[in-house]
Each structure stands twice: as structure tokens, then as C-alpha cells.
Amino acid sequence: MQGHSFLIQDYHTSLVWLGILLATIMLQWFVASFAKARQPGSIPGLPPRDAAHRSFTFRAWRTHQNTLENTGTMVGGAIFAIMAGANPVWLQGLMAIMVVARIAHMLLYYGIATEKNPSPRSYFFMFSWFANIGVIVLGFVALFS
Numbered sequence: 001m002q003g004h005s006f007l008i009q010d011y012h013t014s015l016v017w018l019g020i021l022l023a024t025i026m027l028q029w030f031v032a033s034f035a036k037a038r039q040p041g042s043i044p045g046l047p048p049r050d051a052a053h054r055s056f057t058f059r060a061w062r063t064h065q066n067t068l069e070n071t072g073t074m075v076g077g078a079i080f081a082i083m084a085g086a087n088p089v090w091l092q093g094l095m096a097i098m099v100v101a102r103i104a105h106m107l108l109y110y111g112i113a114t115e116k117n118p119s120p121r122s123y124f125f126m127f128s129w130f131a132n133i134g135v136i137v138l139g140f141v142a143l144f145s
Contacts, residue, residue, distance in 0.1 A: 011082050053113045
């Protein structure tokens, strides 16, 4: 059990950020599912019929899909960095940036119906993406140090 308490103690804040990320994904799933279920004639398992950014249902679905597309590297990167023994302070900072940027991306996607690229949400997507690269690099640095 000694190793377990070491993990919790050193990576507590990073694990909190990981939990917030997972809760955010669940929230996005709920919002997207609820918005789509309210649409007349919606068919479970299919994308929303109105595939344009003017539709909140489409934006909610795309927000969730985009997060799912990035979940493997976000969650996997965090677990990799923790298991490799990455610097806990750097990891929690990068995790904070990654998760806060994903939440900002979500809120901006929900609130702004634009086809413009880059849009305000694009910047937060990139903040999260670069933080995710940092998490993975941090894992490799720890692994080979």
C-alpha cells in the first residue's frame, strides 16, 4: 500500500484534474443527448439532422465528439505521466491548463454559433492540445531520466 499512498499524495492534484476532465465528458454527453432527444424525429445513434453551427444540438454534439476524439491522449497521457513518475508540480500545471482550456472550449462552442475558422473556441482547443503534448513529453522525460 506504500506505493498507492505515494501516488495519491504526489499526484493528488493531477488526479483531481483528471476527475474533472472525466466529469466534463459526462456533462457534455448529457447536454448533447438531452438536446438531441428534444429534437422531433431524432434517431438514437445518429448525428443531429441539422449539421450546422447555427443549431445548438449540433454544437453540443460536436463539443462532445471533439472531446471524445481527444480523450485517449488526454487521459492516456495523464496516466502515462503519473506512471512514469513525472514531476508532480509540472504535471498538475499542465493538467490544469488542459482541463480549463477544454471547459472554455466547451462553453464557447455552446455559446457561439460560427462557421469562422479559427473561432474563439479554436484558441482554447490549441491551448489544451499543447498542454496535452506537454503532459506526454513530461512522461517521456521522467521515463528516460
